[in-house]
Amino acid sequence: MLDKIWSQHSILDRADGETLLYVDRHLIHDGYQPAFEFLRARGLRPRAPHQIFGTPDHYVPTDVRQVARIPSAERRGMVESLMENAKELGFTVFELADSRQGIVHVIGPEQGISQPGMTIVCADSHTSTHGALGALAFGVGMTQATQVLATQTLWQRKPKSMRISVEGELGFGVSAKDVILAIIRKIGAAGAVGYVIEYAGSAIRDLTMEGRLTVCNMSIEAGARAGMIAPDQVTFDYVRGRPYSPSGEAWDKAVERWSQLGSDPDAVFDREVTLDAAEIAPMVTWGTSLEDVAPIDALVPDPDRANTAERREAMSKALTYMGLEPGTLLAEIPVDRVFIGSCTNGRIEDLRSAAAVVKGRTVHPRVEAWIVPGSGLVKAQAEAEGLDSIFLHAGFEWREAGCSLCLGTNGETVASGKRCASTSNRNFVGRQGRGARTHLMSPTMAAAAAITGHLTDVRQFQRGE
Numbered sequence: 001m002l003d004k005i006w007s008q009h010s011i012l013d014r015a016d017g018e019t020l021l022y023v024d025r026h027l028i029h030d031g032y033q034p035a036f037e038f039l040r041a042r043g044l045r046p047r048a049p050h051q052i053f054g055t056p057d058h059y060v061p062t063d064v065r066q067v068a069r070i071p072s073a074e075r076r077g078m079v080e081s082l083m084e085n086a087k088e089l090g091f092t093v094f095e096l097a098d099s100r101q102g103i104v105h106v107i108g109p110e111q112g113i114s115q116p117g118m119t120i121v122c123a124d125s126h127t128s129t130h131g132a133l134g135a136l137a138f139g140v141g142m143t144q145a146t147q148v149l150a151t152q153t154l155w156q157r158k159p160k161s162m163r164i165s166v167e168g169e170l171g172f173g174v175s176a177k178d179v180i181l182a183i184i185r186k187i188g189a190a191g192a193v194g195y196v197i198e199y200a201g202s203a204i205r206d207l208t209m210e211g212r213l214t215v216c217n218m219s220i221e222a223g224a225r226a227g228m229i230a231p232d233q234v235t236f237d238y239v240r241g242r243p244y245s246p247s248g249e250a251w252d253k254a255v256e257r258w259s260q261l262g263s264d265p266d267a268v269f270d271r272e273v274t275l276d277a278a279e280i281a282p283m284v285t286w287g288t289s290l291e292d293v294a295p296i297d298a299l300v301p302d303p304d305r306a307n308t309a310e311r312r313e314a315m316s317k318a319l320t321y322m323g324l325e326p327g328t329l330l331a332e333i334p335v336d337r338v339f340i341g342s343c344t345n346g347r348i349e350d351l352r353s354a355a356a357v358v359k360g361r362t363v364h365p366r367v368e369a370w371i372v373p374g375s376g377l378v379k380a381q382a383e384a385e386g387l388d389s390i391f392l393h394a395g396f397e398w399r400e401a402g403c404s405l406c407l408g409t410n411g412e413t414v415a416s417g418k419r420c421a422s423t424s425n426r427n428f429v430g431r432q433g434r435g436a437r438t439h440l441m442s443p444t445m446a447a448a449a450a451i452t453g454h455l456t457d458v459r460q461f462q463r464g465e
């Protein structure tokens with residue numbers, strides 16, 4: 001699949017091994033000011049404005065929607081710069097007050113901007129998300145983003161290919177988030193460096209499109225250049241009828257083309273990894289790297305049992321930062337904050353699954369729990385289904401769309417020393433705020449933690465215990 005999309009987009013091979021690739025879609029967020037400045041400094045304009053789509057997400061507050069009311073001048077400037085550049089350079093932008101605004105990796109698929117077979121780039125590492133549609137989608141740096149703005153092409157070295165097959169059926173209470181956390185646990189946070197991962201196997205095919213987006217989103221957390229899943233009927237049903245999707249005769253032609261994209265039965269990969277779906281439990285992270293992850297019924301691990309001295313030191317450091325003692329039951333760790341949102345788990349199915357756990361229950365008095373929908377349309381859909389009132393009645397805050405607590409660049413952070421159950425994708429030191437402690441998990445697991453006030457095996461809830 002990588003070979004097919006790569007060769008369909010390659011314009012020129014250079015002697016040093018790099019290929020000039022055509023870029024179908026360039027997605028843009030509110031951190032793009034440097035790229036626009038580079039472009040101007042060279043006296044250039046975008047080559048293909050109609051292939052560029054922007055949305056403010058990293059710097060937007062999730063309590064107000066008026067740009068003028070963004071409290072910090074710097075953040076307001078980031079959002080304003082995106083708007084002004086869109087106007088001046090002629091590309092589409094979904095402004096803050098537009099219900100189509102949201103996290104760039106949520107709105108691309110949602111609007112039908114991201115489609116199977118495409119090359120998609122954005123100056124953001126989680127661009128791997130869009131590969132779930134059967135695209136080659138990857139993050140680039142600001143200099144490369146400038147090259148794409150100017151030429152709609154990009155020099156790239158072809159990555160190696162890795163197939164990760166998850167076979168069998170997922171157990172009760174186990175979701176796409178647990179699948180990707182289990183994969184990273186198996187191959188490590190650098191396990192896929194230099195590779196594009198193709199996710200395959202019956203458990204991947206059985207995922208909904210939104211579940212697949214969650215899996216591909218975190219490819220980068222295993223170090224991969226990109227993640228992808230062969231387009232199938234699930235993909236076509238998802239893409240069909242979206243605002244920027246092809247329609248009429250063009251739709252039929254597109255489906256015919258997209259149906260050819262999957263890897264051939266005799267395809268050879270540089271590396272193959274297999275997981276048994278039935279062995280995957282609901283997962284939580286306990287440390288500050290994505291490989292610091294374990295099933296919820298495990299204990300906080302003991303660094304003295306690490307295989308190498310280096311790993312022992314990393315684990316000790318992580319546990320000190322996290323304020324955890326080896327041997328503690330993960331399910332007994334108390335939490336202060338809960339964040340359900342981000343480009344990993346801020347879609348409608350995520351909110352539905354969390355609401356199903358929350359319904360008729362109350363958030364623990366110690367916990368401040370937030371729902372931050374991934375886009376204005378996700379928010380509107382959730383409200384149409386009455387999910388907002390389930391969350392509000394339980395004591396959650398119901399916020400506007402944006403990256404918010406995933407990264408905190410919008411000023412919304414977790415206080416130092418506080419512990420957050422989070423559906424986002426990174427648990428790094430300081431990720432949710434200086435000194436903040438992050439435990440990553442699925443939306444249902446985060447919802448259960450909000451109710452009990454500690455990390456919780458959601459399967460107990462779902463069984464009605």
Ligand SMILES: CC(C)[C@H](C(=O)O)[C@@H](O)C(=O)O
Binds near residue numbers: 031124
């Ligand atoms: C700010 C942006 C460049 C960054 C990324 O590249 O991923 C952010 O989205 C993140 O999740 O850390």
Ligand code: SF4
Binds near residue numbers: 124126342
């Ligand atoms: S939600 Fe988080 S991971 Fe996704 S783009 Fe925003 S900051 Fe990055």
